[in-house]
Each structure stands twice: as C-alpha cells, then as structure tokens.
Amino acid sequence: MVEPAVKMGPEELTGFLDKIFPQMHALGRVFFIDEILPNKAVVRLKANDSHLRPGGTVSGPSLMTLVDYAAYVVLLGNMGLQALAVTTNININFLRKANAGDMIATCRILKGGKRLVVMDCEIVREGSDELIAHATATYSMPPAK
Amino acid sequence: MVEPAVKMGPEELTGFLDKIFPQMHALGRVFFIDEILPNKAVVRLKANDSHLRPGGTVSGPSLMTLVDYAAYVVLLGNMGLQALAVTTNININFLRKANAGDMIATCRILKGGKRLVVMDCEIVREGSDELIAHATATYSMPPAK
Amino acid sequence: MVEPAVKMGPEELTGFLDKIFPQMHALGRVFFIDEILPNKAVVRLKANDSHLRPGGTVSGPSLMTLVDYAAYVVLLGNMGLQALAVTTNININFLRKANAGDMIATCRILKGGKRLVVMDCEIVREGSDELIAHATATYSMPPAK
Amino acid sequence: MVEPAVKMGPEELTGFLDKIFPQMHALGRVFFIDEILPNKAVVRLKANDSHLRPGGTVSGPSLMTLVDYAAYVVLLGNMGLQALAVTTNININFLRKANAGDMIATCRILKGGKRLVVMDCEIVREGSDELIAHATATYSMPPAK
Numbered sequence: 114m115v116e117p118a119v120k121m122g123p124e125e126l127t128g129f130l131d132k133i134f135p136q137m138h139a140l141g142r143v144f145f146i147d148e149i150l151p152n153k154a155v156v157r158l159k160a161n162d163s164h165l166r167p168g169g170t171v172s173g174p175s176l177m178t179l180v181d182y183a184a185y186v187v188l189l190g191n192m193g194l195q196a197l198a199v200t201t202n203i204n205i206n207f208l209r210k211a212n213a214g215d216m217i218a219t220c221r222i223l224k225g226g227k228r229l230v231v232m233d234c235e236i237v238r239e240g241s242d243e244l245i246a247h248a249t250a251t252y253s254m255p256p257a258k
Numbered sequence: 259m260v261e262p263a264v265k266m267g268p269e270e271l272t273g274f275l276d277k278i279f280p281q282m283h284a285l286g287r288v289f290f291i292d293e294i295l296p297n298k299a300v301v302r303l304k305a306n307d308s309h310l311r312p313g314g315t316v317s318g319p320s321l322m323t324l325v326d327y328a329a330y331v332v333l334l335g336n337m338g339l340q341a342l343a344v345t346t347n348i349n350i351n352f353l354r355k356a357n358a359g360d361m362i363a364t365c366r367i368l369k370g371g372k373r374l375v376v377m378d379c380e381i382v383r384e385g386s387d388e389l390i391a392h393a394t395a396t397y398s399m400p401p402a403k
Numbered sequence: 404m405v406e407p408a409v410k411m412g413p414e415e416l417t418g419f420l421d422k423i424f425p426q427m428h429a430l431g432r433v434f435f436i437d438e439i440l441p442n443k444a445v446v447r448l449k450a451n452d453s454h455l456r457p458g459g460t461v462s463g464p465s466l467m468t469l470v471d472y473a474a475y476v477v478l479l480g481n482m483g484l485q486a487l488a489v490t491t492n493i494n495i496n497f498l499r500k501a502n503a504g505d506m507i508a509t510c511r512i513l514k515g516g517k518r519l520v521v522m523d524c525e526i527v528r529e530g531s532d533e534l535i536a537h538a539t540a541t542y543s544m545p546p547a548k
Numbered sequence: 549m550v551e552p553a554v555k556m557g558p559e560e561l562t563g564f565l566d567k568i569f570p571q572m573h574a575l576g577r578v579f580f581i582d583e584i585l586p587n588k589a590v591v592r593l594k595a596n597d598s599h600l601r602p603g604g605t606v607s608g609p610s611l612m613t614l615v616d617y618a619a620y621v622v623l624l625g626n627m628g629l630q631a632l633a634v635t636t637n638i639n640i641n642f643l644r645k646a647n648a649g650d651m652i653a654t655c656r657i658l659k660g661g662k663r664l665v666v667m668d669c670e671i672v673r674e675g676s677d678e679l680i681a682h683a684t685a686t687y688s689m690p691p692a693k
Contacts, residue, residue, distance in 0.1 A: 134317075136308045139285060163281045172279075173326050173345045178319035200318045201664060202637060202686070204349040204494045206521050206539060208514040223537050224498040228663060229636065229688065231496050233523075233537065247513050247523065249496060249537065251637070253664065346519060347492060347541070349639050351666050351684060353659040368682050369643035373518060374491065374543065376641050378668075378682065392658050392668065392684065394641060396492070398519065424607075426598045429575060453571045462569075463616050463635045468609035490608045494639040 119149050120193045126186060129194060137182070144182050147217070149190035152225070156183035157239075158216040171211035176236060176246050180205060183218040184232045184250035191222060192230070197255035201229075205248040215239040220250075228254055264294050265338045271331060274339060282327070289327050292362070294335035297370070301328035302384075303361040316356035321381060321391050325350060328363040329377045329395035336367060337375070342400035346374075350393040360384040365395075373399055409439050410483045416476060419484060427472070434472050437507070439480035442515070446473035447529075448506040461501035466526060466536050470495060473508040474522045474540035481512060482520070487545035491519075495538040505529040510540075518544055554584050555628045561621060564629060572617070579617050582652070584625035587660070591618035592674075593651040606646035611671060611681050615640060618653040619667045619685035626657060627665070632690035636664075640683040650674040655685075663689055 123146035130137075137144060140163050147155040156179065158164070164175040180203060188198060220234040229251055236246040268291035275282075282289060285308050292300040301324065303309070309320040325348060333343060365379040374396055381391040413436035420427075427434060430453050437445040446469065448454070454465040470493060478488060510524040519541055526536040558581035565572075572579060575598050582590040591614065593599070599610040615638060623633060655669040664686055671681040 133312045136310070139308055163284055165281070167278045173348070174319065174323035177322040177326075177348065181318050181322075199355075200352050202349070202351050203318070203322065204347070204539070204639060206347050206513070206541070207345050208521055210344075223496070223534050231498055231537070244513050247521070247539065249494070249539070251496070349494060349684070351658070351686070353666055368641070368679050376643055376682070389658050392666070394639070394682065394684070396641070423602045426600070429598055453574055455571070457568045463638070464609065464613035467612040467616075467638065471608050471612075489645075490642050492639070492641050493608070493612065494637070496637050497635050500634075 119151055119190060121149070121190060123147070123149055126190055129189070130186075144179070146186055149186065152187070152191055152222040154183060154187035154190050154220055156186050156218045156220070158218070160211075160213055160216055165213055169213050171213065171216060171245075173207060176207070176211065176216065177203065177205055179216055179218050179236065180220075180234050180246075180248040180250060183220045183234055184252065187220040187222060187232055188230055188252055192225065195254060198230070198252045200250060201253045202251040203248060205246055207246050208244050211238060211245045216245065223249075226254075230254060264296055264335060266294070266335060268292070268294055271335055274334070275331075289324070291331055294331065297332070297336055297367040299328060299332035299335050299365055301331050301363045301365070303363070305356075305358055305361055310358055314358050316358065316361060316390075318352060321352070321356065321361065322348065322350055324361055324363050324381065325365075325379050325391075325393040325395060328365045328379055329397065332365040332367060332377055333375055333397055337370065340399060343375070343397045345395060346398045347396040348393060350391055352391050353389050356383060356390045361390065368394075371399075375399060409441055409480060411439070411480060413437070413439055416480055419479070420476075434469070436476055439476065442477070442481055442512040444473060444477035444480050444510055446476050446508045446510070448508070450501075450503055450506055455503055459503050461503065461506060461535075463497060466497070466501065466506065467493065467495055469506055469508050469526065470510075470524050470536075470538040470540060473510045473524055474542065477510040477512060477522055478520055478542055482515065485544060488520070488542045490540060491543045492541040493538060495536055497536050498534050501535045502528060506535065513539075516544075520544060554586055554625060556584070556625060558582070558584055561625055564624070565620075579614070581621055584621065587622070587626055587657040589618060589622035589625050589655055591621050591653045591655070593653070595646075595648055595651055600648055604648050606648065606651060606680075608642060611642070611646065611651065612638065612640055614651055614653050614671065615655075615669050615681075615683040615685060618655045618669055619687065622655040622657060622667055623665055623687055627660065630689060633665070633687045635685060636688045637686040638683060640681055642681050643679050646680045647673060651680065658684075661689075665689060
C-alpha cells in the first residue's frame, strides 16, 4: 500500500489541473476541490443549467465527469503529480434523481498499487446524505523510470 | 425480447434530442447519428480541441458522454420516444489512447426488457478497427401506464 | 428508500437459504451469516482447500460466490423473503492476493428501490482491514402483486 | 496488440488447467474447452443439478465461474502459459433466466496489452442465440523478467 500521505493541498492541485485540463472551464468554472485527505478527497460540481436534463436533473455525463475528475484529484493529491496516469475503467451506478444543486463526490483509494490504483466515489447532493451515485474507478500508473 | 423494429430515423431522432438536451451543443454541434438499425445504432463524436487532454488524447469524460448519448439513441430509435428512460449503470473500459479524430460508437441492445434494457458499445477511431473503449449501459424503463 | 428495518435474524435466514440453495453445501458448509443489521449484513466464507488456487490464494469464483450470497443475505434480511429477486449485475474488483483463511464480506444497501436494489460489498481476511475485494451488486425485485 | 496466434490447443490447455485448478472438478468434470481461436475461445459448462437454483435456473455464481475460466482459457491459449496472470475485474450482466442445459461462453480479447488484458464474454444456452449473460474481464499480466 502506498503511504497515505497528502502530497499537496487543493490550491496547488487546482493550479496544476487548470494547466493540463484548461478546457474543463470552457463554460465557466464548475469543479472545485474541497479537501484532500489521506487516501481521500472531496470534490464539488456546482451544477448549473448546462448540466441539467429535462425535469431539472443533473445529467449522467456530468456526474461521470465529476467522478473522473475527483478520482484523479485523490490520486494526484496522495501519490504526487502523475500526469501520465490513465483511467482504465469506470463503473457507475446512478441511484437517485439528482436535483439541481451542488454535487459532492467523496472518493477514497481502495488499493494504491504500483501499477493499478482502484478508488470508489460516493456522490451526494449538498445538504443530503442520500447517495445520488456510486462509482469505482481504476487508474493505471506509468512504469517507474 | 422487444421487436427489433427501427422506430425512427436519424433526422427525426436528432430533432427530438436537440429539444430535450439543447445544452449538448453549447460549444457547437459535435454529436451526430450516423445510422439507426434494428437493435443497433452508430453515433459519431467529432472530437475537437475542447475534448482533448495533454498529448492530444480524447478525454475519458468525452467518451463516456458519447456512450451515454449513443446508448440512448439505440434505445429510442428501437423502442420509441421514451424520454423517461433513465440510465442506471455505465461500465466503461478504456482500452487504447484515443488520438484526435472522429470517434465512432456502435451500440447494440443485448437485452430489451420491459423494465431493463442492457446495451454494449464499441468505440473506434474513424478509419481504424482497433477498439478505443468498450462499454455496457443499462437503462431502466418507465412503468407502463 | 426502503425502511431499514431488520426483518429476520441469521438463524432464520440460514434456514430459508439452506432450503432454496441446498447445493451450496455440497462440499460441506462454508458460508455463515455473522450479522444482519439495518441495510447491512456480514457474511463469512470459511475458505478451505477446495477454494484455493496455486500459491494458496482464495479463488476469484469463491469470492464472487461470497458476494452473491452476502448481497442476497442483506437484501432478504432487510426486505423480507423475496425468493424471486434476481441478480442483474455484479461488478467486482480483486484488490489483493487473498491468503487462505476466513473471508469476511460486509455488504450494505446503497439504494433500496421498488424495482432495483443496489449494494456494495467489501471483503477482508479475518484479522486484517486491508481490502481483498470490492464489489457492487444489483438485484431486480419481482413486480408487486 | 499481442500477436493473435493460437499458442496451444484445447487438450494441452485442459491438461495444464487440470493441474493448477484440480478442485474445479471436485464434483465431477463440468467445464470443457470447445475451441481456441485467434484472440477467442469457446468454453462449455455442462450444468447439472449442483448448478441449479429453485425453478431449474443455472446459478449466477456458476455463470461467473464459467466467465473466469473461459477468460483464462482465451488468455492462456493466445498468450501462452501465464500461470501468474491475475484477474483484476469482472463485470457481469445477467440478461435472461438460464434454463438447465449446456452454457456456452464465447470470449474474445478486446485489448491484449503487456500489463492488462481486457476480454468480453457472451454466454448462450446451447441451441439458442439469446444472450444469457454478458461479461467483461480484466487480467493483470506479471511483469516481464
């Protein structure tokens, strides 16, 4: 198991991610890193009209993008800047209708190996503890030099 | 098994989807329905700079959005306009680096039940037959009235 | 959300499951229900030689069988005897080598709907808190009469 | 992509697997390799009473065991005897009630990488082309020496 030591804070990591994923903010900044903890991180999607489906529901792709971003945050925040880590699998269960509002993803590392890192993420709407979605994500780490 | 009869063509379905998901085209139209066939559909993402990650790779969330859209196309195209069908699960394996270009998703219905519809989708880059990603998607159908 | 009220205890449920799945004990009894709690259950696989792969590792199919059994236990223990509930999806990540010993699965209900029940399960080896495997399981409930 | 060259035939591979998984036949031989083809294999489960659930349905764990075995067959048959390859993920959708009979799994390699091999498997009942189950399986390959 990788040492669960936080390698950097939200501000430093936001700066790094802004540089490599500038297009995430093409329609305005909506993703925010709330916390980076040992083997864990909390990331927020401030869902606006562009994320809504008919009936005022936050869309599935918006939640999947949140999972991908949040999983990358917990990985980089705990294992250092590994821009070359690549997602190999995401499995997401959509559990409840996501009404408009802030979506909070809490991701944790289930296994931090040298080659594969597996995480799970729970998404709730701010102010509720009912799960909107649950996902697992696997990243492949670049070979050590 | 639901009758595998095509219920509408690409133009009619594009018109319907434009109305319910107008925000999909917020940055310009990038999703196109190539074909609707019995139990099957082919959908294209014309990936542009806004979909690329460092190194010129089409991003994971862009491919997940393509899966979600394409699975909905095969479902509606074959089962009629069910705006109330909701995604319950997406599982996606990212298999190869997706270089910039048109991403082609071919989705088919594995099981078209009254309550659940399960599909799989293969994504290739136009002009290649190597799989970029493989996904399964499950939709829950609204109760019959 | 289904009321998280425990409907029956380990002994009563073991008796029911023994009747409908007698073949699970064809090689001796290896599955045991430790606890049934609100929206949760703990189930044990006493892995013996018949579950081991070369190198003394508990096999993947043994762990998948444990997930299927444990998910069914949490579902029946909390929602009553629904012999007609059927598994629609299992997704399992194998995280660490499972050395011989008791495998403990803790499953909880993420969403207890009228039509779909989604659970996740964590498997550890007794005496350790490192995850051996993590799974999600979805069951489809029979239509209410 | 790994060269899609068949490395050995069903008999040779059956002999190898019998040695490393002797306990698979504890209740009699039920798994049979029908064919090994480039990037593909066909494996049969002769389901007997020990695999049935109430109502005469082949159990989920029996089908998951078939997937795990068949995925290993396509991997070894095409990439050579890699006893150290380990399953990292299996995702299975159960699509239709599996009536008693021979279950035929056809697995193919979607991506044969140096570190990860991803496969999908379709299971039908002999004599039918309706899918009973669809699965994806990922194996991690041992580091090259």
